[in-house]
Amino acid sequence: MQHYKGPKPSRRRFLSGAAAMGAAFGATRVTAQSPDPLIVNTQPWQQDLGAGVDAAPYGLPSPFESDVIRRNVPWLTADPVSSVNFTPLHALDGIITPNGLCFERHHGGVAVIEPGDHRLMINGLVEKELVFTMEDLMRFPRENHVYFLECAANSGMEWAGAQLNGCQFTHGMIHNVQYTGVPLRLLLEEAGVKTSGKWIMVEGADAAGMNRSIPMEKALDDCLIAFKMNGEALRPEQGYPLRLVVPGWEGNMWIKWIRRIEVGDKPWHAREETSKYTDLLANGVARRFTWEMDAKSVITSPSPQVPITHGKGPLVITGVAWSGRGTIPRVDVTTDGGITWQKARMSGPSFDKSMHRFYLEIDWDGAPMLLQSRAHDSTGYVQPTKDALRKIRGENSIYHNNGIQTWAIDAEGRAENVEIS
């Protein structure tokens, strides 16, 4: 395990919160002696007409944002077809993940499906087995909800100690979008679930199929059969034309390109295979099902990919927090490795099982910091330290690592992934 050995920050320096901030924000005083050529001279982009409304029928980000992209870690998996890439959390703000930046996790690559050829079947322990076309689904009442999807393996590489340098890689197996879809409950009611139907098995139309089991209680609660994300059609990578949304539960149950729902009396895994996503506990016993994602948070800036470049003075610390069990009413931030904590400012909508955005504005004195954030969810649960998690779950786990993340900031403003204990 890699532990932090740098200078320990002292308590004194960090008592200055936003309220104590006396310094001016970052702006240059205008004087006749030092005119800024970028404001006093006419710039090239002011001298010619720009592109017209026919230049970009589907708009893309500014070319100056070309670094804000999903990235993969080639050594993580043998093949990009059964692999994962990561959301650039460090470069985003607010709570919504833009569609083109949502991380992807495929077991058999992206299926390309013409919506007219797509079918969704409900079979098994139902009164009538049904097949829906996309057109059929559009006739059911639909709902809009913002939910996070987090892969159970998010931060999994960090169990044994600080490893990947950037929140894109340590925490980027998550996205948060607004879904439009039909409540799964309505489709199951249409088919008529028999009283013996206690589980659903959900299957994708991709080469991997997946076949995941979900208890009937959850299926009838808040699951959606979604066809839109952030207002537009699902991206192929996210399951176009249909995906299952399982709010608050681990990503691998959110079947993409969903084509079949089989109602059964027991979990599919009990019949066909063993679960692929198990949590190995300290006593060597594997926990077969862990569904809800526990409360978690991470500081997205400053962080290893976003060092502080403006020197000391006013500094905006920001990050995201989420819980599979509700909302996030509170996030605490420490700049001294947990000696003192300050309540961060939450900003933006607070939806159930959605990402939340927090900020802490400080007056940075230019000394090293150990930055951490700690989420509290609406059930009262508080995000644990990594050491506390290891005490319960041992050193051999991969999945469901929701421990507190530490970034060590040096006097130059550079950030590094470390662990302190």
Ligand SMILES: Nc1nc2c(c(=O)[nH]1)N[C@H]1C(S)=C(S)[C@@H](COP(=O)(O)O)O[C@H]1N2
């Ligand atoms: N059909 C199908 N559904 C799938 C997968 C898959 O490979 N095939 N991967 C699962 C896993 S493990 C995760 S974490 C999420 C990832 O969703 P995303 O690609 O939209 O991020 O989809 C899940 N649904």
Ligand SMILES: [Mo]
């Ligand atoms: Mo996953």
